[in-house]
Amino acid sequence: MASPGHQCERHPTDVHDSARSGGSGGPRVPGGPACPVHSPTSAEDKKRNGLRKGLTLRRDYVKISVPESKASRLPSEWWKTVLAFAYAAFNLVLTTVMITVVHERVPAKDSSPPLPDKFFDYIDRVNWAFTVTEVNGMLLVGIWSIQWLFHRYRAIVGRRFFFLIGTLYLYRCITMYITTLPVPGMHMTCAPKLYGDSQAKLQRVLQLISGAGLSINGSHIMCGDFLYSGHTVMLTLTYLFIKEYSPRSFWWYHLLCWLLAAVGSVCILVAHEHYSVDVVVAYFITTRLFYWYHTMTNVQVRALRCSANGYLTHTWWNPIFNFLERNVQTQVPCSFCWPVTWPPACLKNPCKKYTMVQSAREE
Template identity: 25%
Template sequence: MITQPLMTASSSSDTETDGYSPCPSQMGADLPAEPHKIAIVAIFLAVAGISNWAALAYIHDIVGREPLPDFIFSLIPQQAWALRLGDLMVTFCAGSMILLFIFHKHRAVVIRRSLFIIGVLYTLRTLSMMCTHLPPGYDDNNTRCREQLNGTNINWKIYFSRLLEQTIRVGFQDIEDKMLCGDLLFSGHTLVMVVSSLIVGYYLPEKYRYLRFFPQAFSAIGMTCMIVSRTHYTIDVFFACLLTAGVFALYHAFCEIDTYRERKNSVLGNVVVFAVVQWLEENVVPGRIENKFEIPFYEKIRNCLDPTRRQRNADSNLSNSSSAAVIETV
């Protein structure tokens, strides 16, 4: 009769010493929204995206116009219609991710994690584009791409007009008009599709798990379209898949390390970028968060419309006043 409580107390002590406690979401508590972190990560993503478009505005006048050999290109002729379908698949994937953001119970945590991962990937894409300039893969590059300007013709006004155009269009280009060319290694379309399917698959509640097949199917179709339309080389899509899956897995592997101590002492803890991840996750207890859907602001709206709310507040205030009076008397 005495042994069991002693074992429980010892176990509790070990847990406290180890720095681990159950995730608040698993105990029914809400995780902190921390909107300032979402704002900072959103700014980081915006800067990363703009850096991509700035790189494209610069690279366009440098890259060659003779397409490189590609294995898939040698098997399947260019399919111009596929680019429009590929853009549609990107939209569907991004839409599914946004819907998850809206209805997930812990949407604030999911949003800041997702935006940070996408921001890191776009930063890597900017570095990749600036390091190696691949020529566009279209059969008719000179027809599809805008005219290149030499050093005497180009000026800052042209450069910033290109950047502004890409920013307004959020990176999409009008396929009916001549395009800026050179944003190839690696595929931004594939980045968005793969990260959307991974996020939806990871954060879907168990009873809705079958829905993960939709963004996965959209991604498969979209990646195929990127290659057969010659928008990207096969290597662009392949590297985008590997890097996106790798960054996503590393981030969530860090989150799932059981204790803060183990996080600090792990291999990932020694990587500089994970100091930022540690800051993002400092108020989220280690482990997987509870995946549950809810209608946004439903509880707040219901409380506001509850006719008994005023009476309950009045009773609560009266109870608090009585408690304060008793304490003061004592």
């Protein structure tokens, strides 16, 4: 018979036997009473099990937010793209009208010789250089048109391009109207002035439009549209859009387009078709407007659009920007597909870092 002070010790074999029997009861010492052990019904275990259940219940009520589909966050809204295209077309036509007006004010070469230009002092004129500029420009426009056509979100990208090109040419109308520079070289042959012949002026406007304002087509025979360079605008803007909306891994593609744009811009000066300040101002205005606009499309600064301290919103075109970008709730990814809906299926090529403006935030 066990003494009152006897303490039961659990033998390893008894533990296994207890586990095999379903864990009911405690182990027995030969010749002694059942050893009292902690069972699931003890007060301490009840408290512990209750705590576990409480935590489990709390975990069951955790709300998991399901993100919206990318299609609903990037609506096409083609009607806005059509409006942006109309805005760009209007300003391009206005530019041709302004060139015709400014042409009548260009001073004669005899009375107002070309202004001194440091680049012209060191680099002699090359006759065929401006042809290289226009060929490079047509290549970049063609490359960008194909890339834009295959972009999955071409409606959003298209209205951004149309708005920026329209705004840049609107600025160009203002600068070349308020300051008319003399011809940059004595080699330039300008068409005769028409003075009050409105019908002949209209024919010149139509001639400029039909030839896309290119000298290689023989449509640009007027002078006065020097400040700032429209060729530099097209070269720079198409390159920026090509790089912005293509995968970062296509470095060879970006390098090729950069060379086309850079060589084309330099050849403008080599041909003595524009003053150096015309090219510099065109590059500066184009890049600043492009970076400004795409910074404002960043999700991070979206809250600044309605903020009093959002200096990015202090532009005259901010209401137009809000109209065009109001429903674009995320960044436009590098995703491409066939421009028509027939097979093969769309091919996706997402880019984690596709924009210079957003790369720092993503890293």
